[in-house]
Amino acid sequence: MKVLLINPMYDPETLNYLRMNGFPIGLLSIATYLNSHGHEAKILDRTFFDTPLEEVLSAQKPDVVGISMIANMCVPDVIAVSDFFRGRGVPVYIGGTYASIVPEIILKENKADLVIVSEGEQIWLNLMNALRDGADPHTVNGIVYMGENGEPVFTPPEPFMDLSLLGPADFTLLPNVKDYFQPCYCYDNMAHVYLSKGCTGNCSFCFNSYFHRCKRRVRPVSVFFDEIEYLIREHGLETVYFADELWGLTKTEREEIYREKQRRGLTFTWGCQTRIGVLKKEDLREMYDNGCRWVFFGIEAPPGHLAEIANKRLPYPLVLPTLEAAREVGLITNVSFIFNYPHETVQDLRDTVQYMQSLPATYMSVAFFAPFERSALFEQVVREGLYDPPKTLEEIRQGALIEKIHSSFSEVPDRDYKVIRACFLVQDLFSRYPEQIRRERPKSFFWETVKTSVLNIFSMKVGQWLHGLYYSAKYFLSMVGNALLFPGIRRKYGFRFRFRR
Ligand code: B12
Ligand code: SF4
16 A cells, blocks of 8 residues: 655744754654555655645545654644645545544544554554555454544454564655754754654653553664664764653663664763652662763652642652762752643742752753643543633644643742743753763754754755744743743742752
8 A cells, every 4th residue: 555654844824943953753753654564655744845635646646645743733734734635536545643543533624534543554554454464454453433423433452562563664765864853952953763652650640551451661772773883884973862751761771772772883872861869879870871961750640639630650869860960970860840730829839839940950941831631641531620621623733832721720920930940941041061072062952052052044945943942032031021020920939040060
């Protein structure tokens, strides 16, 4: 079967970044798997190529089109692409992390022939084999389709696949591999590649429990390194961001990574996201010695009842020593927190601010809680009547601006949240990398960001760049304004700038 897998473009109304690159890893994996089983799959990444769809259709003549919907930031293009192909008789299947949690809405608006829930490779193969053999695709597991009575029908879930059946992703499916590379902290030519999928955690706000069923699986390390080695040798990849939710859970796993990296003589730098409690000081040192330069820890709430709401289950006494150890061995650390938990009080936010300011992390990221369908916290806020969930794709699209508080779940005024978040952002602008990194890469985060933005002019259309510049300037000014113009709010939460941490 001829399959065209499409990564949709961002919604220009909600895209307030200059550019967000990143391999469409899920699509690459599905296309590679289909091709290795006798189908003919191609990828069109509309974040780079806005070739008119008429041209795409006449050049490729796909039997089926697949659209990836990993988040709510691409809804208008998902609709446009789907309407175009379905209007010309080509079936459209939609999948990805976000599509998986809102299949009913997609189907009720008649934007797909079916939605694929969770991991796509095996389900796609089963669907394509069914179509090739003239069988009914609705007999395939892991999909949702519109039943005759106008209600969505879920087929039984497809068991997770054995990841050792997946070979290295075929990057030749992307004609512009280098365009995906970007700077990350003070390191260049970075791309996201994944070694493991899923996480053992069950945080109440996260998509993991539904999407990965709290299971974590690891690919063969040699396959991961085949991908990296190809990207380094053919395209000059220098830095890897592990796209894993929970990197390096066991010592055996970490040691296998280091051994394989050394065996192949690869010297790339890298970073990852993991959990407090997984890594001791000697592990962090080993990571640094093996090229790691940054670690992202999701902390999300201070110890106490907010942590219980988040169901984070962190070993809190280890937070401070882990961050101190990471700093000492030379790793950049980024810790994330969530504001706007249901029923959060002014005192809760004060506690969160004090806790955050007590941590020796290089960066602190703040996100405003926005409920993900099918997560425990989503169910809670709907049950308590605090949240009226989106019922249409248009309402989903409206919810895509991440720095906006779409629904307030707490008694803290929105202005206070915005001011405190802006204070952390401004503080981060002046944060300093650990000494070892400053010696290795004497670059400033602030000036590197400015440089990247300017260089982006050359890789984007002028209109696109001006649009991005307008939003970025607006975002920057509102951030600085919020951080500096409300000293009363800063005092209310005991926020004091800690520059040059
Ligand atoms: C790398 C990454 C990116 C990259 C590349 C994204 C891309 N095009 O693949 C970049 C940096 C561009 C990015 C951007 C964003 N991301 Co992102 N990203 C990730 C990350 C870390 C890894 C994804 C990955 O490659 N995994 C490995 C592959 C194999 O898995 P996969 O992508 O899930 O693909 C499988 C299935 O989803 C399914 N599938 C995927 N696509 C399709 C398509 C079809 C047709 C079918 C049938 C199936 C299918 O099958 C695939 C193979 O098994 C995940 C976190 C995570 N670890 O999952 C977040 C994640 C997907 N991102 C997220 C978010 C919120 C965003 C942004 C909105 C960030 C922001 N705040 O601006 C944007 C939105 C981008 C958009 N297009 O709308 C959320 C989505 C949550 C949700 N349920 O909505 C996640 C889950 C992080 C999180 N925990 O919050 N992201
Ligand atoms: S630890 Fe991270 S990935 Fe795992 S369930 Fe919690 S938020 Fe999700």
